[in-house]
Amino acid sequence: MSTTYEPLPFPLETERLTLRPWAESDAPEFCALLSERGRGTPPVERIRTSIAEFLAETERTGIALLPVQRREEGDFIGYCGLIVGRTTLEEPEIAYELFRRVHGRGYATEAAGAVIEAAAATGRKRLWSTVGTWNTPSLRVLEKLGFERDRLSTEENGEVAWLTRSLP
Numbered sequence: 001m002s003t004t005y006e007p008l009p010f011p012l013e014t015e016r017l018t019l020r021p022w023a024e025s026d027a028p029e030f031c032a033l034l035s036e037r038g039r040g041t042p043p044v045e046r047i048r049t050s051i052a053e054f055l056a057e058t059e060r061t062g063i064a065l066l067p068v069q070r071r072e073e074g075d076f077i078g079y080c081g082l083i084v085g086r087t088t089l090e091e092p093e094i095a096y097e098l099f100r101r102v103h104g105r106g107y108a109t110e111a112a113g114a115v116i117e118a119a120a121a122t123g124r125k126r127l128w129s130t131v132g133t134w135n136t137p138s139l140r141v142l143e144k145l146g147f148e149r150d151r152l153s154t155e156e157n158g159e160v161a162w163l164t165r166s167l168p
Contacts, residue, residue, distance in 0.1 A: 005062060005089075005090075005122040005123045005124060006062070006121065006122045006123055007058075007062035007063075007122065008058075008062060008063050008064050008081070008082060008115075008118050008119065008122055009118055009121060009122075010064060010066055010118070011066075012066070012114040012115065012118055013071075013114075014110045014111065014113070014114050015110070016070060016071055016072070016107070016110060017068055017069065017070060017071060017107060017110055017111055017114070018068075018069045018071055019066040019067070019068055019069075019080060019081070019111060019114060019115070020066060020067060020069065021055065021058070021064070021066065021067075022051045022054050022055055022066075022067055023051075023067075024048055024051060024052075026051060026067050026076055027044050027047045027048045027051060028044055029076040030047050030050075030051070030067075030076075030079075031043075031044055031047050032099075033076075033078055033079075033097060033098075033099055034047070036099065036100055061084070061089055062122070063081070063082040063083070063084075063089070063092050063122075064081045064082065065079050065080070065081035065082070065083055065095060066079060066080060066081040066115075067079055068080050068096075068098065068107065068111045070102075070107075077098050077099050077102045077107060078096065078097050078098030078099055078102070078107075078108075078111075079095075079096065079097060080094070080095070080096035080108070080111035080112055080114075080115055081094070081095065081096075081115055082094060082095070082115060082119060082127070083095050085128075085130065086128070086130050086162075087128045087130075090124065091124065091125075091126045091127065091128055092119070092124070092127060092128070093127070093128045093129055093130060094112055094115055094116065094119070094127050094128070094129050095129070096108050096111060096112055096115075096138075096141075098111075103137065104137075108137075108138070108141045109141050109144050109145065112141060112142075112145055113145060116145060116165070116167070119167060120167040120168050124167055125166065125167055126164060126165065126166050126167060127147075127164065127165050127167065128150075128162065128163065128164050129142050129147055129162075129163045129164075129165075130160050130161070130162050130163075131160065131161050131163065132157065132158055132159070132160055132161075133152065133158070133159040133160065133161050134158065134159075139161065139163075142163050142165075145165065146165050147163040147164065147165040148163060148164060148165070149161055149162070149163055150162045150163060150164045
């Protein structure tokens with residue numbers, strides 16, 4: 001039996017950030033963010049297609065990966081949101097990635113906190129996150145937000161921690 005959830009409300013505003021729907025104009029910055037992974041820069045056209053797919057997926061599922069923008073500077077600094085990923089629409093994964101230049105300033109915790117509140121408002125009871133065990137900063141963010149380790153799995157890129165958090 002499938003439960004119907006409210007769509008994720010957005011834009012989301014925090015003290016310093018806005019999480020909003022994707023725009024085609026985000027493609028060049030999104031390419032730059034993805035290039036920080038060290039596997040080259042994806043073609044802008046492919047990323048424009050990905051953005052169109054994100055918007056269609058949001059329309060279909062009611063959950064979203066949202067661009068994160070600093071309110072004062074107005075710049076795109078990454079993304080944060082909910083995805084099906086390795087889990088389900090009923091218990092989605094929280095995902096985030098920010099430019100290295102803004103790491104260590106609490107933006108990931110702030111953005112993810114807003115997404116967790118929004119996820120609770122949809123009626124969901126639990127969220128997941130899967131993170132490479134090498135990614136200590138991300139694991140720290142999730143810990144601060146009340147996620148607890150559930151299990152480990154081994155994948156082609158190494159060991160992955162599965163974390164979960166109940167929603168109010």
